Ligand SMILES: Nc1ncnc2c1ncn2[C@@H]1O[C@H](COP(=O)(O)OP(=O)(O)OP(=O)(O)O)[C@@H](O)[C@H]1O
């Protein structure tokens with residue numbers, strides 16, 4: 076712009092000279108005015124999303140935050156033996172704690188035994204200790220029963236008399252650790268690790284290493300299910316996208332039909348199909364493929380989990396694939412063919428690359444759903460078909476070790492986020508097309 | 511252009527030949543009925559016709575994407591009914607261009623060359639030449655989505671030509687462009703055709719496009735070629751009423767043939783009056799109903815007495831000033847849509863709405879065609 080135009084009154088009201096900012100008709104700077112007007116619009120838009128935002132905050136963000144918190148925060152120790160919890164922190168971890176500290180411990184135990192308050196009973200402490208030192212539950216309960224009778228020192232000797240294990244240093248270092256409110260112990264447990272007597276992190280005993288193997292198994296089973304879904308869904312989606320609308324709509328209903336049936340019903344149907352006295356085995360026997368004695372175990376194991384989950388998750392693969400394929404006009408393939416490409420070549424170079432956004436969306440969707448799937452493995456998984464989410468549910472519902480459940484849940488969340496991040500690196504999330 | 515050469519092409523050395531080709535998609539309706547066309551090498555042949563008349567279907571049969579239900583298609587003397595599309599060596603331009611969105615322009619152009627396993631250097635050189643040809647030398651690195659419609663169109667043309675096919679098919683390649691760009695592209699495609707000497711089969715439903723670009727035009731209607739001739743022939747000597755109506759503007763009168771002679775006939779108009787009209791083959795005989803066809807620019811307003819054999823009186827209903835000519839709508843022999851284009855010359859007769867004037871024309875300009 077030349078100076079001449081700069082000096083020209085714009086519309087007679089707003090003027091601009093030199094470097095002064097543009098002003099609106101009422102004299103406020105234009106930028107500010109614009110911000111004012113757009114702020115009102117933004118506020119309105121925000122109001123519209125308020126119900127959703129609230130819902131997400133209450134039903135999603137808060138529970139996840141709570142889960143993260145629980146996995147790190149466990150006040151059982153300090154609840155049951157509060158005075159001891161403070162005293163033991165002075166101990167340097169050498170030899171055994173002082174006579175004074177042990178006295179406080181005995182008194183706290185005696186007090187706790189009389190307590191009937193949920194979360195503050197001796198049993199709670201015993202369980203908590205047992206998480207870290209399997210088999211040491213009885214040590215606490217037994218001692219607590221007799222604690223009231225110990226009225227004078229030496230307290231250490233009194234404890235040794237009750238149980239020899241009080242002479243082990245690891246009992247006291249563990250007590251020192253679990254009476255702190257914040258702990259990494261549950262993450263260690265969730266990754267098959269533990270503290271040794273000196274407080275350094277070591278692998279758990281062979282027998283107790285279950286979570287990492289199950290996590291790996293969950294990941295590869297989910298990957299396998301995703302791959303199977305892809306192999307089945309790709310040709311079906313292609314067919315759906317090329318057939319005349321009338322027929323493809325009909326087939327689409329068949330694809331969507333599972334969505335209209337309860338998940339429980341579908342999973343039960345697989346039980347009816349696959350059990351040893353089930354439809355599939357009966358047919359095999361009838362056809363003479365197998366004998367009546369050698370019926371195949373197809374359910375209540377990993378195989379059953381995979382079959383049922385592939386079936387249940389299939390629509391999540393078909394729908395994004397279909398919606399992407401639907402937008403690819405047949406003229407691309409025709410153009411490639413007219414230029415001399417064979418059918419396979421044209422497919423690999425022209426059609427397939429264009430379906431990548433659908434593949435990416437479908438595989439991500441199925442994988443993430445599969446990795447956290449609970450109900451189907453629980454119903455048809457038997458023992459070896461259990462996945463990580465079943466263990467989480469166990470800890471939440473049966474063993475009531477919520478902290479460990481939360482730690483496992485958090486690890487699962489992190490795994491999913493890592494996969495999502497990897498995906499974003501490889502495919503680019505903007506390239507995903509869900510529908 | 512050597513129209514006479516292409517018209518007199520002997521059947522035997524036709525480059526492309528449709529022989530009694532029929533096509534039905536559903537087994538109930540014939541979408542293409544008994545198609546017989548010979549196309550000479552180097553010819554620019556356009557298939558023109560209303561929507562659904564079977565143009566694309568005919569093109570797809572030639573390209574090999576749809577099998578002919580009946581009949582034979584020959585390319586360079588060989589039947590290609592059983593040759594798959596990738597073995598036919600036919601270039602194709604689609605209406606939506608069908609440029610591969612996940613490849614750059616250069617990769618798009620290289621595609622047919624890569625399929626043919628050409629050397630890298632060779633491919634690069636040809637791609638660059640093709641880009642130069644369509645005047646987009648710098649655009650090789652872009653994605654199709656980053657090009658304007660007209661540029662995409664050019665790339666599509668370049669891609670269909672880059673592997674030097676003998677035959678190129680274009681299905682409404684300019685359909686998505688605005689008028690100005692269309693006209694420019696028409697010129698450019700025509701230019702490329704002349705330079706390369708490639709045979710082009712072109713589909714459009716824009717008659718101006720067909721007339722300006724083609725050596726010959728095949729007018730399709732309902733799966734049948736109504737007329738196949740050079741543009742001037744098509745416009746000036748339509749063989750039937752459909753063609754006369756479809757191509758250009760046309761005044762029509764319904765009437766009955768009262769007498770016939772060698773190359774003309776006398777027609778009693780339904781709206782009153784008698785005129786002499788040219789006969790078209792044996793299309794109409796004595797006593798038959800007929801529809802007369804007369805181009806607006808062949809009508810003379812207020813002709814001198816006795817100068818023209820056919821003179822009727824009409825009433826001016828509407829005048830539209832168009833600069834170079836005045837479009838005059840009149841009521842003549844009961845026809846209220848009778849259009850005359852009066853050139854805006856210095857001495858043209860003064861016109862006024864409501865005025866009565868004589869209109870006249872030569873016998874050979876008025877053709878007696880089949881009744882509509
Ligand atoms: N794949 C198909 N299946 C069934 N019918 C079809 C198919 N393609 C075309 N048709 C029908 O065949 C007839 C001719 O279609 P075609 O596409 O050849 O017309 P067209 O002349 O190219 O028309 P337009 O100018 O609209 O492109 C139409 O009635 C159409 O409905």
Ligand SMILES: [Mg+2]
Nearest residue numbers: 565566567681
């Ligand atoms: Mg068409």
